[in-house]
Amino acid sequence: xxxxxxxxxxxxxxxxxxxxxxxxxxxxxxLIRQAIPGFTGLLDPNDLAGLACEEEVQSRLVQFAKGQxxxxxxxxxxxxxxxxxxxxxxxxxxxxxxxxxxxxDLLAQFNFIPHARLDDLMVSYAxxxxxxxxxxxxxxxxxxxxxxxxxxxxxxxTDFTLIEDAPLRxxxxxxxxxxxVLEAGDMLYLPPQIAHWGVAVGEDCxxxxxxxxxxxxxxxxxxxxxxxxxxxxxxxxYQDPDLAAQAHPAEISRNMVSKVxxxxxxxxxxxxxxxxxxxQYLTEPKPHIVFAPxxxxxxxxxxQRLSQTTLHLALASQMLFWQDTFFLNGDAVTAPAILTPILxxxxxxRYVDCGTLTPEQxxxxxxxxxxxxxxxxxLMREDME
Numbered sequence: 430x431x432x433x434x435x436x437x438x439x440x441x442x443x444x445x446x447x448x449x450x451x452x453x454x455x456x457x458x459x460l461i462r463q464a465i466p467g468f469t470g471l472l473d474p475n476d477l478a479g480l481a482c483e484e485e486v487q488s489r490l491v492q493f494a495k496g497q498x499x500x501x502x503x504x505x506x507x508x509x510x511x512x513x514x515x516x517x518x519x520x521x522x523x524x525x526x527x528x529x530x531x532x533x534d535l536l537a538q539f540n541f542i543p544h545a546r547l548d549d550l551m552v553s554y555a556x557x558x559x560x561x562x563x564x565x566x567x568x569x570x571x572x573x574x575x576x577x578x579x580x581x582x583x584x585x586x587t588d589f590t591l592i593e594d595a596p597l598r599x600x601x602x603x604x605x606x607x608x609x610v611l612e613a614g615d616m617l618y619l620p621p622q623i624a625h626w627g628v629a630v631g632e633d634c635x636x637x638x639x640x641x642x643x644x645x646x647x648x649x650x651x652x653x654x655x656x657x658x659x660x661x662x663x664x665x666x667y668q669d670p671d672l673a674a675q676a677h678p679a680e681i682s683r684n685m686v687s688k689v690x691x692x693x694x695x696x697x698x699x700x701x702x703x704x705x706x707x708x709q710y711l712t713e714p715k716p717h718i719v720f721a722p723x724x725x726x727x728x729x730x731x732x733q734r735l736s737q738t739t740l741h742l743a744l745a746s747q748m749l750f751w752q753d754t755f756f757l758n759g760d761a762v763t764a765p766a767i768l769t770p771i772l773x774x775x776x777x778x779r780y781v782d783c784g785t786l787t788p789e790q791x792x793x794x795x796x797x798x799x800x801x802x803x804x805x806x807x808l809m810r811e812d813m814e
Contacts, residue, residue, distance in 0.1 A: 440464045440616070446541035450455065454542075454618045457571060458583055460609055463539075464616035470575030470635050471531045474554045477635070480522050481505040485719050487523040491561045491597065498562065500596040519555040519629075526550040527745040530813070533779065535737055538641055540569065544776070545711050545749055548642040553581075555629035555636075563603035564628035565589065569641040571618050571628070574611040577634030581617055582608040584624040600624055656706045663695050701751075708756030712747040720745065720758075720805035723812040731802060732795035736788075739810040740798075741780040746806050748776040758806050775807075
């Protein structure tokens with residue numbers, strides 16, 4: 430089911446993006462009534478269930494029965510849905526923007542947050558009473574209500590004790606501080622570490638969660654050290670012409686420790702190297718993502734066809750840039766000056782109208798992105814229809 434988003438959107442109501450970022454982002458929750466007037470969703474429950482049955486889609490079914498939580502990981506089967514009760518369960522589907530063009534359009538409305546922070550769009554469906562229990566998220570999230578109603582409770586509590594042996598990280602003691610019922614088009618912004626609990630009320634309920642990744646510092650450090658292995662080349666070998674006899678031959682000497690410590694001080698990095706790491710790390714596709722290359726074209730054929738079409742990022746592609754270096758799905762491309770504004774547009778808005786380009790720009794663009802096209806990272810308009 431395709432639903433057109435109303436234009437212009439009023440995501441933040443009377444707040445400017447600058448005010449929202451200064452006063453709310455990563456600071457405090459914000460309830461926005463009718464963020465998207467008339468919005469009831471981008472797909473119906475059957476569409477969502479169909480996605481959950483696909484092998485390449487990440488999905489979970491969360492049930493609460495007889496005082497116990499149970500989680501079933503996708504892909505689901507039609508049989509699973511036939512035997513569900515009429516209450517107290519939730520279906521969650523991750524990365525819907527990788528499969529639904531309208532979902533990518535919805536995410537584009539949040540462009541006041543840098544793409545480097547965007548994770549994905551998760552869509553959940555729940556009948557009456559359905560939810561995933563009180564919990565914390567380590568990332569920023571906008572909870573946009575589609576069809577139905579959801580009762581949200583939030584708390585800035587410091588008691589993070591979890592229910593033992595539960596398959597989800599569910600808070601054992603939840604203390605409601607604020608609560609609202611969100612209806613179609615309403616939206617709730619929550620910064621990280623705000624405890625929240627959403628429950629479907631009455632009729633069937635669908636919620637659209639726009640999540641923004643916030644990697645743990647330990648994760649960043651681990652990945653950066655791994656990145657450095659391929660980007661660090663230290664000269665020389667260990668030398669000890671001043672070696673002296675030791676009372677204990679098995680002892681690692683202070684002199685050896687000092688020499689190696691000094692040698693390792695040569696490992697260094699600057700903003701450019703960190704930016705390159707971030708570009709590759711943040712655009713690297715998640716392990717489950719698979720790209721479907723279009724039919725193979727020669728470089729000459731691609732060049733000829735580009736002049737009459739629009740070039741798009743594939744729905745699952747991620748593209749960022751730092752200065753004149755562009756990162757597409759973990760690969761770095763240094764753009765010639767003639768392409769810099771074109772690739773900037775492609776990264777910012779996820780498409781570029783090639784009909785406005787000069788013959789020279791088209792030639793360089795085709796050559797630069799030819800391998801990316803063959804991999805399915807970028808597509809011409811007709812490939813997406």
